[in-house]
Each structure stands twice: as C-alpha cells, then as structure tokens.
Amino acid sequence: VVTAHLEADQPFATATILSGAEAGLKLLLDENGVQYVSPGLAPALIESLTAHGHAGLRERGSYQVDGVFVDVYRPRPRLIIVGGAHAAVALAQMAALVGFSVALVDPRQAFATAARFPQADVISHEYPDKALPKLGLTAETYIAILTHDPKIDDPALRVALPSPVPYVGVLSGKRTHEARLERLTAAGVPPELLQRIRTPIGLKIGAQTPEEIALCILAEIVAVRNLREADIQLTR
Amino acid sequence: VVTAHLEADQPFATATILSGAEAGLKLLLDENGVQYVSPGLAPALIESLTAHGHAGLRERGSYQVDGVFVDVYRPRPRLIIVGGAHAAVALAQMAALVGFSVALVDPRQAFATAARFPQADVISHEYPDKALPKLGLTAETYIAILTHDPKIDDPALRVALPSPVPYVGVLSGKRTHEARLERLTAAGVPPELLQRIRTPIGLKIGAQTPEEIALCILAEIVAVRNLREADIQLTR
Numbered sequence: 215v216v217t218a219h220l221e222a223d224q225p226f227a228t229a230t231i232l233s234g235a236e237a238g239l240k241l242l243l244d245e246n247g248v249q250y251v252s253p254g255l256a257p258a259l260i261e262s263l264t265a266h267g268h269a270g271l272r273e274r275g276s277y278q279v280d281g282v283f284v285d286v287y288r289p290r291p292r293l294i295i296v297g298g299a300h301a302a303v304a305l306a307q308m309a310a311l312v313g314f315s316v317a318l319v320d321p322r323q324a325f326a327t328a329a330r331f332p333q334a335d336v337i338s339h340e341y342p343d344k345a346l347p348k349l350g351l352t353a354e355t356y357i358a359i360l361t362h363d364p365k366i367d368d369p370a371l372r373v374a375l376p377s378p379v380p381y382v383g384v385l386s387g388k389r390t391h392e393a394r395l396e397r398l399t400a401a402g403v404p405p406e407l408l409q410r411i412r413t414p415i416g417l418k419i420g421a422q423t424p425e426e427i428a429l430c431i432l433a434e435i436v437a438v439r440n441l442r443e444a445d446i447q448l449t450r
Numbered sequence: 451v452v453t454a455h456l457e458a459d460q461p462f463a464t465a466t467i468l469s470g471a472e473a474g475l476k477l478l479l480d481e482n483g484v485q486y487v488s489p490g491l492a493p494a495l496i497e498s499l500t501a502h503g504h505a506g507l508r509e510r511g512s513y514q515v516d517g518v519f520v521d522v523y524r525p526r527p528r529l530i531i532v533g534g535a536h537a538a539v540a541l542a543q544m545a546a547l548v549g550f551s552v553a554l555v556d557p558r559q560a561f562a563t564a565a566r567f568p569q570a571d572v573i574s575h576e577y578p579d580k581a582l583p584k585l586g587l588t589a590e591t592y593i594a595i596l597t598h599d600p601k602i603d604d605p606a607l608r609v610a611l612p613s614p615v616p617y618v619g620v621l622s623g624k625r626t627h628e629a630r631l632e633r634l635t636a637a638g639v640p641p642e643l644l645q646r647i648r649t650p651i652g653l654k655i656g657a658q659t660p661e662e663i664a665l666c667i668l669a670e671i672v673a674v675r676n677l678r679e680a681d682i683q684l685t686r
Contacts, residue, residue, distance in 0.1 A: 275658075308544055312661040417653060419669050420676025422511075425548040433655050433669040440656025 215242055215250040223289040225353070227270035229263040230283045243267040245353070290315055291354045291439060296342050296370045297361030298325030301385070304428035305358060306333045312432060314356070319345040321366060342370035351377035356435045358415065360385045368397060375407040381438045383415040383431060451478055451486040459525040461589070463506035465499040466519045479503040481589070526551055527590045527675060532578050532606045533597030534561030537621070540664035541594060542569045548668060550592070555581040557602060578606035587613035592671045594651065596621045604633060611643040617674045619651040619667060 219226045219242070226249070230240035239252040241263045248264055255263070263282065270284040277284055293309045295302045298320040306316045310333035317336040320326035326337050338345040346357070357379055359370045367384060371394075374382045386394065391413050398408060416430030417437065455462045455478070462485070466476035475488040477499045484500055491499070499518065506513075506520040513520055529545045531538045534556040542552045546569035553572040556562035562573050574581040582593070593615055595606045603620060607630075610618045622630065627649050634644060652666030653673065 304547060307547060308665070311540060311543060312665055313659065417655070417669060417673075418677070419653070419673035421672065422676065423549065426672055426676070429544070429548055429665070429669055429672060433653060433665055436657065436662055436665060437653075437655035440658065440662070441654070 219244060219249070220287065225271060225286070225288045227267040227284060227286045229266040229270065230285070231259065231263070232278065232281050232283050234281075241267060243271070245271065289352075289354050291356060292317060292349075292352075293435065294319060294346065294349055294355060294357045296320065296357065296359040297363075297366065297385075298322070298327075298330060299360060300424035301427040301431075302358075302360050303330055304425040305360075305431055306331050308428055308432050309333075309435075312436065317349050319349075319370070320361070322361075342366060343373050346370060346373045346377075351379050353378050353380060355379045356381040356438070358383050358385075358431050358435070362386070362390075364394065364397065368394070368401070371398060371411065372401065372403065375403060375410055381412065381435050382410055383412040383434065385415045385427070385431075386413045388414075455480060455485070456523065461507060461522070461524045463503040463520060463522045465502040465506065466521070467495065467499070468514065468517050468519050470517075477503060479507075481507065525588075525590050527592060528553060528585075528588075529671065530555060530582065530585055530591060530593045532556065532582075532593065532595040533599075533602065533621075534558070534563075534566060535596060536660035537663040537667075538594075538596050539566055540661040541596075541667055542567050544664055544668050545569075545671075548672065553585050555585075555606070556597070558597075578602060579609050582606060582609045582613075587615050589614050589616060591615045592617040592674070594619050594621075594667050594671070598622070598626075600630065600633065604630070604637070607634060607647065608637065608639065611639060611646050617648065617671050618646055619648040619670065621651045621663070621667075622649045624650075 224244055226242060226244040228240050228242045231237055236259060239255045241248055241260060242250040243264060251260055266282050266284050270286045273286055275286060291314050293314040294317045295305055296319045298318055309316050316334045318326050318331050318334045319338045319342050321339055321341050323339050326339060328337060331337060336349065351374065357374050359367050361367050395408055416427065417433045419430045421427045421430040460480055462478060462480040464476050464478045467473055472495060475491045477484055477496060478486040479500060487496055502518045502520050506522045509522055511522060527550050529550040530553045531541055532555045534554055545552050552570045554562050554567050554570045555574045555578050557575055557577050559575050562575060564573060567573060572585060587610065593610050595603050597603050631644055652663065653669045655666045657663045657666040
C-alpha cells in the first residue's frame with residue numbers, strides 16, 4: 215500500500231501504536247480517507263489513529279504524540295511560473311533552493327530558455343491553457359503568473375482557478391486587476407474562483423526590484439504551504 | 451561633493467529644480483543635514499528642497515515631485531551572518547541573489563569556509579565582538595545571528611545592539627531567549643537595546659527547513675529595509 219502511494223506521489227500518513235499489546239498496529243490514510251488498517255485493530259483505536267492520521271496530513275515529516283508515531287509523506291512541491299521575465303529568473307533560482315521543482319510556461323520563446331532557467335525541469339512554449347493541464351495541477355502545485363499580458367495571464371487563470379492548486383498568484387496593479395476581473399467574469403469564471411487569485415502578489419515587504427519581488431512571492435507560497443489560512447492573512 | 455559622498459559610501463540625496471528661472475539649482479544632503487547648496491538659491495526654495503531631500507533619503511532610486519527631481523544614492527546593503535550552519539548557507543545564497551554583499555563571522559572554522567560560502571566577500575574566524583566592529587556597523591548593515599551558542603551569539607549582540615544597524619535578528623526559541631535576556635541584562639545591556647532584538651527571527655511563514663528559515667529571515671530584512679516600522683509589525 216505504501217509503495218503504491220509513493221508511486222502515485224500523493225500525500226499520505228501512517229499512524230502506528232508505539233507500545234502495549236497493540237504496539238506496531240497501524241493504519242494508512244490519504245486525503246480520500248483510510249486506505250489500510252492492520253488486522254486486529256480495535257474500533258476505538260481505529261478511530262483514534264484516523265484522527266492522528268488526518269492531523270498528520272496537515273503536517274510535514276514525522277512525530278510522536280500520545281504514544282502514536284505519525285509518519286507523513288508529502289510529494290515534492292512544484293512551482294509553475296507563467297512568464298519568463300526578470301523576476302521569474304530570480305524566483306526559479308530561489309524556489310529551487312528552497313526545494314521546489316520548477317516548471318516554466320511562456321509562449322514567448324525568447325524569455326523561456328534553458329539558459330535563463332537552468333533550474334526548470336520543464337520549459338513549455340505552449341499557451342498556459344494547454345500547458346498547465348499537461349503539467350498536472352495538484353494540491354502540491356503552486357502557480358505564479360507574471361507576464362502582465364492578458365493573452366497569456368487570462369488562459370492561465372481560467373485553468374488554474376478551478377483546479378486543486380492551493381496557490382494562484384498574479385503580478386498586477388490594482389486597476390489592471392479590476393479589468394482582469396471584468397474579463398474573467400465575462401468569460402464565465404464564478405466569483406468564488408476569482409477570490410482565489412492572490413494579488414498584489416507576495417507578502418508585503420515593500421518589494422521593488424525583480425529579486426525582491428521573487429522573494430516576496432516565494433515567502434507567500436511557503437506561508438500558504440505551511441500555515442493555516444487564518445494565519446496567512448495576518449502576514450499580508 | 452557628490453564624489454566625496456560616493457567614496458564615503460554613505461546615503462545622500464540631491465534635490466534639483468526642474469523648470470523656471472531657477473531650473474538646475476540644487477542642494478545635496480545626507481543624514482547629517484544639508485551639505486551643499488547652489489549659489490543663488492532663495493531661502494524658501496532651500497527649505498522646500500531640503501524637505502524633498504529628507505523625504506528622498508527614505509526612498510530608493512530617483513523620482514520627480516512638485517517640479518523637483520530627487521535623486522537618491524544608497525550604498526549596497528550588507529548582510530552579516532553570525533554562524534555558518536545549514537540555514538546560513540541558504541541565506542548567503544539568497545541574500546547575494548537579492549543584491550546584498552555578504553559577510554560571515556564564525557570562530558568555528560569548519561563551518562566558515564569559502565567552499566561553503568562562495569558568495570561571502572568576507573569570512574572572519576574571530577569572535578563577533580572583535581569581527582563586527584572591523585566590518586563596519588552602518589545604517590545599511592543587517593545582522594542575522596544563527597549559532598544557538600551564547601559564547602558566540604552574546605558577544606555579537608553586545609556590539610550590534612548599540613550600533614546604528616537597523617536589523618539584529620537572532621534564531622532562537624522563546625525560553626532560550628528569556629535566558630539570553632537575563633544574561634545580557636546582567637552584562638549591563640539596557641532594556642531599550644534588548645527590544646531591538648528580532649526573535650523569533652523572520653517573517654511568519656511556518657518555516658521548517660533550513661532553506662525556509664533563510665527565506666523568512668531575508669524577507670524580514672527586506673521588509674525592514676523597505677517599509678516603515680508600523681507596516682513591518684503588521685507582517686509579523
């Protein structure tokens with residue numbers, strides 16, 4: 215069961231009893247529920263281990279609590295950058311350093327080159343509405359949209375917003391964003407999806423240079439990955 | 451005057467009148483006040499340009515406002531990292547990327563090597579109370595203290611806190627910090643200086659890995675550099 219989950223590269227947790235007569239008995243669960251239970255595990259313990267496992271899915275790494283060992287696997291996160299301008303170069307470098315795999319999407323081939331983005335394991339010159347679904351939009355995918363060009367940014371948003379990705383940030387001024395919301399509304403994107411757009415992008419650090427913009431975006435992505443939503447709001 | 455200021459590598463601003471009979475007349479000021487005034491500048495204009503210049507010293511780059519061109523020079527910021535463990539390696543890489551010159555101080559020579567810190571333009575194996583004054587503690591110097599060892603961290607704090615550096619962050623847990631405050635108080639550091647210590651270090655992004663810790667520290671440093679204090683508090 216563990217091997218199958220590892221191969222699927224989806225997050226899962228195991229909760230194992232550490233001592234007593236039932237030491238070593240465990241269950242495994244993922245975001246769809248319990249997937250495996252050791253034979254002989256009493257119903258009350260199943261309930262307890264299930265709760266521990268679900269708590270584990272919100273953590274990273276492994277820990278002990280209440281005599282239970284909770285072991286969590288989360289796949290390597292991926293950052294998809296739409297648009298290969300200067301801030302994207304710095305963002306790719308920093309994100310790789312922090313442990314993200316990096317994919318770059320930009321139909322403007324002069325921007326999206328392997329020479330500019332040696333950290334990217336995928337570079338796509340397709341438009342984002344084609345490219346993003348091929349890359350896979352999972353709960354461990356983070357998307358930063360940076361082109362300032364509606365012909366590229368809008369198709370990215372139309373496929374990213376209805377997907378399970380936890381982060382969709384757009385580099386944009388306030389007035390530009392109002393026009394964007396009008397266009398996407400006219401294109402049929404419902405308000406609850408439009409609210410998922412994070413803009414102004416990034417944590418508030420007074421970012422001015424492309425490198426500082428990259429820094430504030432990556433800090434926001436890590437905050438979204440590690441904190442509960444209520445705590446993230448406080449950082450904006 | 452400009453050349454002398456550039457050579458001193460201290461921040462300064464010039465404010466120049468853009469049009470009218472007095473176009474081209476200017477003044478230059480730094481943090482110590484007005485250093486140069488064009489001959490023939492009327493007292494009312496001196497007052498106005500002085501206000502513009504002081505406003506400029508809180509900005510970066512150049513801009514026009516009210517018919518005045520404000521040109522600001524700020525020296526390249528320097529990050530001094532005290533302690534060369536894993537988070538420091540990532541912090542040096544990211545800080546160099548964002549435009550900081552990087553200096554590393556660690557008496558433990560195995561940590562502080564050029565191989566681990568190719569971005570550092572200075573690596574010192576002296577204790578921080580010796581090393582930091584030699585590096586120069588200016589208004590554009592940011593200090594991150596990361597060793598967890600009072601024998602190294604405390605001397606760093608004793609020289610950094612009374613200096614003009616705008617940022618002194620210490621990697622530390624809450625209880626460790628209480629013990630540190632007691633030690634420094636016993637050593638005669640006054641409470642208003644102890645309040646300058648930023649700990650827990652870094653913006654709140656749920657940082658867990660060394661690389662994420664580096665990210666949250668650098669984001670905080672850039673916020674301190676670019677924002678007013680009131681706005682920074684909101685990001686914590």
